[in-house]
Amino acid sequence: MTTIQTPEALATLPAPRDLVATLPVYSTAGGTVPPRWRASSNESFRPPSPAVLAAIDAAARRCQRYPTLQGEPLISALSSDLGVAAAQIVAGGGSLAVLQQLLTAFAGPGREVVFAWRSYEAYPILVRLSGAQDIPVPLTAGHGHDLPAMAAAVTADTAAVILCSPNNPTGTVLGAAEVEDFLAGIPAHVVVVLDQAYIEFADDAEASSRQSLALLAAHPNLVLLRTFSKAYGLAGLRAGYLVSHPSIAAAVRAVSPPFGLNAVAEAAAVAALADTGALAANVSTVREGRIALHAALASRGLALPDSGGNFLWLPVGEGSAALEAACLAQSVSVRSFAGEGVRVTVGSRDAEAAVLRGVDAWLAGGRV
Numbered sequence: 001m002t003t004i005q006t007p008e009a010l011a012t013l014p015a016p017r018d019l020v021a022t023l024p025v026y027s028t029a030g031g032t033v034p035p036r037w038r039a040s041s042n043e044s045f046r047p048p049s050p051a052v053l054a055a056i057d058a059a060a061r062r063c064q065r066y067p068t069l070q071g072e073p074l075i076s077a078l079s080s081d082l083g084v085a086a087a088q089i090v091a092g093g094g095s096l097a098v099l100q101q102l103l104t105a106f107a108g109p110g111r112e113v114v115f116a117w118r119s120y121e122a123y124p125i126l127v128r129l130s131g132a133q134d135i136p137v138p139l140t141a142g143h144g145h146d147l148p149a150m151a152a153a154v155t156a157d158t159a160a161v162i163l164c165s166p167n168n169p170t171g172t173v174l175g176a177a178e179v180e181d182f183l184a185g186i187p188a189h190v191v192v193v194l195d196q197a198y199i200e201f202a203d204d205a206e207a208s209s210r211q212s213l214a215l216l217a218a219h220p221n222l223v224l225l226r227t228f229s230k231a232y233g234l235a236g237l238r239a240g241y242l243v244s245h246p247s248i249a250a251a252v253r254a255v256s257p258p259f260g261l262n263a264v265a266e267a268a269a270v271a272a273l274a275d276t277g278a279l280a281a282n283v284s285t286v287r288e289g290r291i292a293l294h295a296a297l298a299s300r301g302l303a304l305p306d307s308g309g310n311f312l313w314l315p316v317g318e319g320s321a322a323l324e325a326a327c328l329a330q331s332v333s334v335r336s337f338a339g340e341g342v343r344v345t346v347g348s349r350d351a352e353a354a355v356l357r358g359v360d361a362w363l364a365g366g367r368v
């Protein structure tokens, strides 16, 4: 194919909307050769369980058919699992897709969306994509959400606030009481999203899930966002959902593309939800690794926050790039945010050991 590249021809090409040029680019792990271990994307360290693989296989064998329109079988399984009405759940192709639909329905040009920063790097992309303005509020010195500052950032133009707990990439956790106090200070017409992508890894996961679901009754502006990508280990298939007041859910459903949850992902998510043994095993392996790696890093003199996720945050500032390079030299990828820190996924004992070798080399080299 010949591409037309004269300045005249380029000037007449269709121009995307102006906001397209303002979108931040989602980062990828560094390194030019595939590392032996991946500790860079908060993926599960373990492939799907036999029960989930069987469901995937069965669904793949009939994938000439369309999936259900809205993911009804998954919604019904979630409804009984969580004890909420099906009308309160919207399922989609990953929680990011659901968040994008939520922002499409509730944010948009002239509106603002407040979130902590640093937090999940997809937020500014999705907020700007909706046409709204992103309002990042710096984290506290302890790497957690500065809730008073976030409440103060809410204006008449605010469409939504996004809370992330455990926060990606710092791992800090917001307690149910903190979220409740925060909600009490936010106008009822502002959507408050609580992104709980890592909730299953928290020390008191079941209690915190129950407590956050209980907040929905008194706070119809609250939206809980959850995913099958992390503790359930289905990142590659894309399945996630929100739980909210039925009228918010209805608006999100109205803007969702039909068939947004593919049939294989849906079957896998339903099977993963039922395989409570596999979930418990994944979570306990992650928790053990998190405790051990945190202790090993702290014993080397590194100050790092406690994490409720399947990852740890090393706030090494300007040392981030060198630490990432030292880890890659041990054939383990990590996620570096230049000038801020490095996020390390836990779960694989081999990957954790390789990260420690990388950290030791980095410390021996004077952190540069």
Ligand SMILES: *Cc1c(COP(=O)(O)O)cnc(C)c1O
Pocket (backbone or CB within 6 Å): 042, 093, 094, 095, 096, 097, 120, 164, 168, 195, 197, 226, 227, 228, 229, 230, 235, 238, 239, 240
């Ligand atoms: C990984 C992650 C998600 C998951 O997104 P999916 O689209 O469900 O894979 C959402 N939020 C946060 C904070 C994450 O880290």
